[in-house]
Amino acid sequence: MGDTSRRTVHPALKIAVGLHTLAITLWSIPQSPKVYAPLVYGGATQSELDRVPKPLPGHWILIWNDRLIRKGSPVGTYLMTTGLWQYWDMFAPNPMSNDFWVEAKVDFTSGTKSGFIPRMSQLDFFTRYRKERYRKFGERIHQDENKWAWPYWAQGIARQAFRDTGEAPLRVHLIRHWRFLLGPTKPLPPYKETEFETYEVKPEDLKP
Amino acid sequence: MKKVLGPLDRFVFEFTSPATMSLFRIFLGSIITLNLLLMAGDFQIWFTEQGWVPTEMVRKWGSSRWYYNPFMNVLDPTLMKFIYALLLLVAILYTIGLFSRVMGVLLLLGVFALQARNPIILNGGDTLTRASLFWMAFAPVGAMYSVDRLRQLKKDPGAPVQQASPWPQRLMCYQWALMYFTTAWAKGFGNLWREGTAAWYPPNLSEFTRFWLPGFLEQQPFVGIWTYGTLIIEVALGTLVFYRPWRKWVLIGGILLHAGIEYRLNIPLFAALCISGYVNFYDGEEVQAWIDRIKAKRQGRVIHEPAG
Structure with missing residues (x-):
């Protein structure tokens, strides 16, 4: 072993490490509860502000952090541009209770086929492990706020269907099957079904 | 100061x-x-x-x-x-x-x-x-x-x-602690975590679940134990883990938490990554001593192995 007697690093490195640590800490602090949004984003009318409950002292830290750090601060710019951003909200503030899966039905001249989106619960242990990213993708994309992304998803499925079958698809239907879990003592409700996107496939969508 | x-x-x-x-x-x-x-x-x-x-x-x-x-x-x-x-x-x-x-x-x-x-x-x-x-x-x-x-x-x-400054290792410990502490903090705003039922939900999502658990373990008081146990372990992993006499026990709690998540939920490699990061909470000399002990044991076994 080499010399162990009190060797240390340059002070500039210590400062850089300290600043980076501060940046990731401020960025990781949970967002303030949605009810305080008028206090964070501004532009609220007096009556909207009057309806906001008085924040607890601990909540003020989160509100100020949202105002000063998350809204276009150099901290955000540094973490986002370098790819060092981070959020730690696994199963928080509440775990998801929307039990859903998405199905793609593709119309061909010869008929309609399904099975282009892997359904986790139908897969064996290893395949499910390998394909988990499909579930994560569906979880993010199927939400209404990402409506703009549905045609891209449908186009991708059309290309995949064309590759798999060799037949040009005519239409892609994206169907959400969903139910809300009610809790440990309540029975599981049946799934409901909604077609949330119908995409007419264009010839240019299928070009390699 | x-x-x-x-x-x-x-x-x-x-x-x-x-x-x-x-x-x-x-x-x-x-x-x-x-x-x-x-x-x-x-x-x-x-x-x-x-x-x-x-x-x-x-x-x-x-x-x-x-x-x-x-x-x-x-x-x-x-x-x-x-x-x-x-x-x-x-x-x-x-x-x-x-x-x-x-x-x-x-x-x-x-x-x-x-x-x-x-x-x-x-x-x-x-x-x-x-x-x-x-x-x-x-x-x-x-x-x-x-x-x-x-x-x-x-x-x-x-x-x-060559000896080295361990600051990347120490900051990795901080990164792990930050992850656990802030996620527990964010959960504090959720009514399901507060009322002790949150742990029931993820394994009951049909596309997310993995292995079976006997029904009674999905009822109270066990759901409450899983829920509050998760919060306690996460807070400990974000704070008490740096207190050396408790380090081992807190990390064992973390291993149990991730083993439970790995068994019940399909989250590829997450448990493996989190648990492997626990090694960073041990100094280089401690890790070196473990590995030297393993090496010595193996060499001893080779020496004592009967011929033929």
Whole structure:
């Protein structure tokens, strides 16, 4: 072993490490509860502000952090541009209770086929492990706020269907099957079904 | 102030054995290699223009700020496949510790770029991988348990292991603690966590669940135990883990928590990454002592093995 007697690093490195640590800490602090949004984003009318409950002292830290750090601060710019951003909200503030899966039905001249989106619960242990990213993708994309992304998803499925079958698809239907879990003592409700996107496939969508 | 900062400064920066950082390199490299292999079958779907996530979609999804995303310019699927294969090779070389420092930087640039190419499929494990790679790029990860070390010993059989400042390792500990503490904090705002039923929900999502559990363990009081137990362990992993006499017990709690999540939920490699990061809470000298003990035991076994 080499010399162990009190060797240390340059002070500039210590400062850089300290600043980076501060940046990731401020960025990781949970967002303030949605009810305080008028206090964070501004532009609220007096009556909207009057309806906001008085924040607890601990909540003020989160509100100020949202105002000063998350809204276009150099901290955000540094973490986002370098790819060092981070959020730690696994199963928080509440775990998801929307039990859903998405199905793609593709119309061909010869008929309609399904099975282009892997359904986790139908897969064996290893395949499910390998394909988990499909579930994560569906979880993010199927939400209404990402409506703009549905045609891209449908186009991708059309290309995949064309590759798999060799037949040009005519239409892609994206169907959400969903139910809300009610809790440990309540029975599981049946799934409901909604077609949330119908995409007419264009010839240019299928070009390699 | 000096009383607090002095010991902290020594703990974070004073030179010590690089054994822990070198061992964590093997864990991190193996997990990244496995992750790349797991995704390889769906490579076309996730990372090419022929897939579900073309670059135009990523541009709309991503931040309005400029950010590091070089693969947005790679539109040829064959070239993208070649880059992916190269990244897999870099991950393997990093794991075995050949040209470790260079491979660490290449892996950092490659993994960041791949994640930026498709941010829609990322999970907490990917975020933790990014943070780890960043810190590890500054660490002497090839100093021990590596091909680099073997090459060094071949040239100079008595070459000592160079001591190093453990700040990347210490910051990795901080990163882990930050993850646990802030996630527990965020859960504090959820009514399901407060009322003690939150742990019931994720394993009852049909697409997320994994292995079976007897029905009575999904009822109260057990659901409450899983729920509050999760919060207690997460807070401990964010705070008490730094108190040395309790470190081992807190980390055992963390292992149990992740083992439970791994059994019940389908979250590939997340438990492996989180648990392997616990090694960073042990000093280089402690890790070196474990490995020396294992080596001595193995040598003893070889010596005592009966002939024939």
